[in-house]
Amino acid sequence: METGNSGHIENTVNLERFDEGNEDDFVGQMPEESQQALKDRMLTGISSRIREIEKRKSKRRTYFRIAASVALILAFASSFWILAKPDEVSFQTASNETMEVNLPDGSKVILNSNSKLSYAKSEIWGFDRKVTLAGEGYFEIAKDKKEKRFTINEGTLMEVEVLGTEFNFKNQHPVHKVTLIEGSVALGYQGKSGSAKHSMVPGEMVRLDPGKHELHSKIITNPERLLAWKDRKLKLKNESLEEVLAIVKEVYDLRLESESLDQKDQLVSGSIPLTDSADEVIENIAILFNTKLDVEENLIRVL
Structure with missing residues (x-):
């Protein structure tokens, strides 16, 4: 009984070893053409997988490049708009x-x-x-x-x-x-x-x-005499009432009732302050020439 049992165990072990050897050497036992075909399919699969991975990486890189370009364009456009916009x-x-x-x-x-x-x-x-x-x-x-x-x-x-x-x-x-x-x-x-x-x-x-x-x-x-407003005064040098009023009426856009005045013999030197009030200026001229002047509706009258 013991001898029979030992032989059975020994046969089982040898069978297992035979099966393992067959499994490990399966490819080696295949025909050479089949082995080459298997290698080719494996290489093709690996290459395809690599290309797929690279394609995904390329898409990601392209996406990031596009996103970066768009961001750069937007930043440039925004800066250009700010700099080009005129300020008053x-x-x-x-x-x-x-x-x-x-x-x-x-x-x-x-x-x-x-x-x-x-x-x-x-x-x-x-x-x-x-x-x-x-x-x-x-x-x-x-x-x-x-x-x-x-x-x-x-x-x-x-x-x-x-x-x-x-x-x-x-x-x-x-x-x-x-x-x-x-x-x-x-x-x-x-x-x-x-x-x-x-x-x-x-x-x-x-x-x-x-x-x-x-x-x-x-x-x-x-x-140049009509630019007396720049200095806020009209400088006079031996000038008549007619000459003075000819300047003042243009400075203040007034009209003279008569362009030819009788007071031509009286000549005055000095300066007359020019303010925003034409009435005030005409009043000062009247005092300077010792005459009577009146302004009504932009019309200067010598009284």
Whole structure:
């Protein structure tokens, strides 16, 4: 019995060893062609898996590149919009106040009282040499290297275009007038037949009648005298009442009942303060010349 049992156990062990050997050497027992086919299928599977993994990585990299590019474009667009957006710069004077304004292009403006000057400027485009004036201002326009025109009140009742010049512009409804000191000025305005142009010459004063759409022009002998408001006083040197009133009426846009006065023999030297009140100025002139003057509805009468 014991001998039989030992033989049975021994046979079982040998069978198990035989089975294990067969299992481990299964590929080795396959025909060479089958082995090569199996290797090829395995390599193909591995390669396919690698390509799939690389494709996923490539998609992720592409996505991140696109996302980064979009973020960069948005950041650039946002920065460009902020820098390109123009900011409005404005200057305002109060009653009996003048102000000197230096513009980005080197031009200079002296604002009369109760006047406002404004313009747009951006970090990218800079100053486009276009301003808006409400009130009165004396302009000294710097010449531009590229000959870009300087424009005031573009597209309004009276538009002024210049290259480099000195002039006085009053845009205070119903008064629209330009006095050219030197250089050249091109005026654009609404005439009876539509848009019209007028080229000014030095010493010329032009006034627009917006109701009749007419432009009135005349030559002034000493146009600089009409800029007395810049110093807030009118300096006199042996001048007659007629000469003084001729200046004052243009400064304050008044009318004279008579352009020819009798008091031509009386000459006066000195200075007259120029305030915002035309009545006050006329009263001082009357005292200075020892005469009687009256202002009613912008009309000066010698009594």
